[in-house]
Amino acid sequence: MGYSGVRGGQEAIAAAERLARRDRLGGTSRWLELDQVTGRLGLAVDRVMGEAGLWAPELAARAIRQSRGDLLEAAQLLRAHRSTLPRLAYSSPVPAVALRPVRRIAPAYRNPPGGQVLGATDDYTPRILDLTDEDTARATAPPPRRPATAGAPVVAPDPTVPPVGLPPAGLLADRRDPADPDPFDITRAPARPGVPRSARLTAMARAETGSLTHLWYLVTQAPRNAQPEIPLELRRGHLPLRIEHPFTGSPVTVAGVRVSEARTVRPDARPHPDGSRFDIGYGLCLGDNEAKALAMAGLDLLVHRDKTTNRLEQRVLTALDGPELAGYLEHLKLPHYVDFRSIVDRLRALQAPDPEEGL
Amino acid sequence: MNTLSPTRTGTGASRAGALAGPDPRPGIFDELSKRELRRAMLSGIAIPGYQVPYGSREMPVARGWGSGGLQATLSLVCDEDQLKVIDQGEDAGVNASNLRRLITEHTGAGEETDTRAADIIQSRHRIPEQPLTDGQILVLQVPNAEPLFRIVQEMDEQRRMHAEADYAKMWVWLYEDIVHNGLITAAAGYPVLVEGRYVMTPSPIPRWDVPKMNDSDAITILSAGREKRLFAVPPHTRVVPLTFDDRPFEVEYTPGTACRLCGSDDTYLVEEPGENGAPGTWSCSDTDFCTRRRTGDAPADVAGQPVELARAALRRATREQEETS
Incomplete structure (x- = not known):
């Protein structure tokens, strides 16, 4: 009964979807293969996987293709998909030495054990737009090799590049939590101020990269954070994913992921008990996303230091999630004429003459 | 080394069954x-x-x-x-x-x-x-x-205020509104007190819907x-909009307006702008009710409290006009 009245809205939505589909799939351009997205736009794929919190290069490529390159939207698509998957197990912790680095730089030291390993990076390449003509570029392209995102190989740690050691004892504030609580699962319970550090780290690992960078930049410019921040080490590499064997109970490596990891220190010379020591911050995120790992480490440190107020912690927990902030912005596009009329009513009432004026 | 609790281990299949539950449809x-x-x-x-x-x-x-x-x-x-x-x-x-x-x-x-x-x-x-x-x-x-988000920013403090029913700042905020503006300017999503205990946002519904x-x-x-x-x-829970004894709660009402489709003047009406500067028209925002009003399938008087409040607002407006003229 009465259903015909709603047909119009649904037909309009269906028509809008057809138009968007034409934009996505129509035109004369060739079909975009998923391996082109994973192979040629790897950093976009990594970013989407990190913000979605799901390691699945092919699915991330699908999401990027479906969203026509809108990475925020792609992350939302992958998140929604992730939400439908059962959680099969919790992985076991892996030590830092299990990460096999393909890149490792240690800004705090000239020549750390294992050396500075630059790896594949454009950091030192001049930022010049490559205007080589297409034929020459194709002819000079290096021979194809195994795509980097086809799943990380399971390999033993490379002993020649050990993690950089911490500053000598006595220079580092002890931030270890003797209680060693289980990690907080932010996908199962809302993260609010006062949650364990693991919740902040997870929230930042899934944060929207631009927002995280922005918040780090904003906070790090504040006068009270004037002490210089120096990363001990930035690493990119393969990290094994281990779970407990269901029968033997011993740890087994079932998969691997590529991660970016940063550890950063900052002295605090203000007069308080730990004033003469470094604080340390840690960042780790999925894929090749060095900016995110660095910003995360910097913010991890500053949240810890923000003892008197939980404002920074609250921002880290609630203001960085891509689907949340983009979704809230998106909601402005929905009809608002009911509340608009309500506001107009108040403004008109404000402009009406004051009833007490004539008394 | 962090040891995960025993409840977090187990075979993949049993974990999937226990956590995901039955799922007849994709x-x-x-x-x-x-x-x-x-x-x-x-x-x-x-x-x-x-x-x-x-x-x-x-x-x-x-x-x-x-x-x-x-x-x-x-x-x-x-x-x-x-x-x-x-x-x-x-x-x-x-x-x-x-x-x-x-x-x-x-x-x-x-x-x-x-x-x-x-x-x-x-x-x-x-x-x-x-x-x-x-x-x-x-x-x-x-x-x-969070109805307190306009007043305090910290989530911890908001939770403390709710826990202790410490809504003093909320009352001050409403009072300041009256001092500055002569009336409470909160439009949609007007704060309410639920069963005498928690201040709550009713979501951005118009004040018309709050009663x-x-x-x-x-x-x-x-x-x-x-x-x-x-x-x-x-x-059957008491939901009371926050206001003062000498400041009656006001709902949206524009005297002389009625739905251009069903003629109702006791429903929440929204304005549609006219073309080329022509005066706007009004229609019911509730399309189901509007349709049934036209076919005589809707009660003649249902709004009850909102329309009474609206009439009170109209009386106030009339009094203002008399006073100013």
């Missing part, structure tokens, strides 16, 4: 999550107006497009239920159409536009004009769950997906 929302939502709703009903946190899964709609209401509705809806979804009071609104399609595709619920025949009504920004009855559930989508929440026969669930919390108003 789902967008697993059974365990639905159970979590139902528990949260029961907590909300037990403590009217209290904000109950929940996990809030990512849904296949943007955060802010009803992901919280969607989770509540999906947890409540049964195959035999009749579902009505409205946005701004309109069944054909884009958000309503979008969510209705999603829910009916993933459940066996039937689609309904007649408020009287619906078991569950998911709504954005409106409570239907037709009084709700015993057994009906109204699910409201909530963009901002309908008081002593309602139906259950109202308000769910904020982005902010990961929900709250509820059980049947």
Whole structure:
């Protein structure tokens, strides 16, 4: 009964979807293969996987293709998909030495054990737009090799590049939590101020990269954070994913992921008990996303230091999630004429003459 | 070394079964999550107006497009239920159409536009004009769950204020509004006191709809997906808009307006601008009620309290005119 009245809205939505589909799939351009997205736009794929919190290069490529390159939207698509998957197990912790680095730089030291390993990076390449003509570029392209995102190989740690050691004892504030609580699962319970550090780290690992960078930049410019921040080490590499064997109970490596990891220190010379020591911050995120790992480490440190107020912690927990902030912005596009009329009513009432004026 | 608790280990298959539960349809929302939502709703009903946190899964709609209401509705809806979804009071609104399609595709619920025949009504920004009855559930989508967010920023402090019923700053804020503006300027989403205990946002419904929440026969669930919390108003609960004794609560009302379609002047009307500077026209925001008014299938006088408040506002406006002339 009465259903015909709603047909119009649904037909309009269906028509809008057809138009968007034409934009996505129509035109004369060739079909975009998923391996082109994973192979040629790897950093976009990594970013989407990190913000979605799901390691699945092919699915991330699908999401990027479906969203026509809108990475925020792609992350939302992958998140929604992730939400439908059962959680099969919790992985076991892996030590830092299990990460096999393909890149490792240690800004705090000239020549750390294992050396500075630059790896594949454009950091030192001049930022010049490559205007080589297409034929020459194709002819000079290096021979194809195994795509980097086809799943990380399971390999033993490379002993020649050990993690950089911490500053000598006595220079580092002890931030270890003797209680060693289980990690907080932010996908199962809302993260609010006062949650364990693991919740902040997870929230930042899934944060929207631009927002995280922005918040780090904003906070790090504040006068009270004037002490210089120096990363001990930035690493990119393969990290094994281990779970407990269901029968033997011993740890087994079932998969691997590529991660970016940063550890950063900052002295605090203000007069308080730990004033003469470094604080340390840690960042780790999925894929090749060095900016995110660095910003995360910097913010991890500053949240810890923000003892008197939980404002920074609250921002880290609630203001960085891509689907949340983009979704809230998106909601402005929905009809608002009911509340608009309500506001107009108040403004008109404000402009009406004051009833007490004539008394 | 961190050792995970025994409950977190086990075989993949048993973990999947235990955590994901049965899933007869290719789902967008697993059974365990639905159970979590139902528990949260029961907590909300037990403590009217209290904000109950929940996990809030990512849904296949943007955060802010009803992901919280969607989770509540999906947890409540049964195959035999009749579902009505409205946005701004309109069944054909884009958000309503979008969510209705999603829910009916993933459940066996039937689609309904007649408020009287619906078991569950998911709504954005409106409570239907037709009084709700015993057994009906109204699910409201909530963009901002915290009524104190305009006053204090820290979530810890907000929670403390709720826990201690320390709403002094809220009263000061309302008082300052009157001092500066001569009236309370809060428009949609007017803060209310629930059962004398918790200050709550009724979601951005117009002030017109706020009295309908008081002593309602139906259950109202308000769910904020982005902010990961929900709250509820059980049947026959006192819901009182915050105001002072000498400042009667005012609802939206423009004297002399009536719906251009059904002629009603006792429903919530929205203005449609005229073309080329022509005066605007008014129509009911509740399209189901408007349609039934035209066919004589709607009660002649249902709005009750809102229209009385509106008439009080009209009397005030008339008095003002007399005083100024």
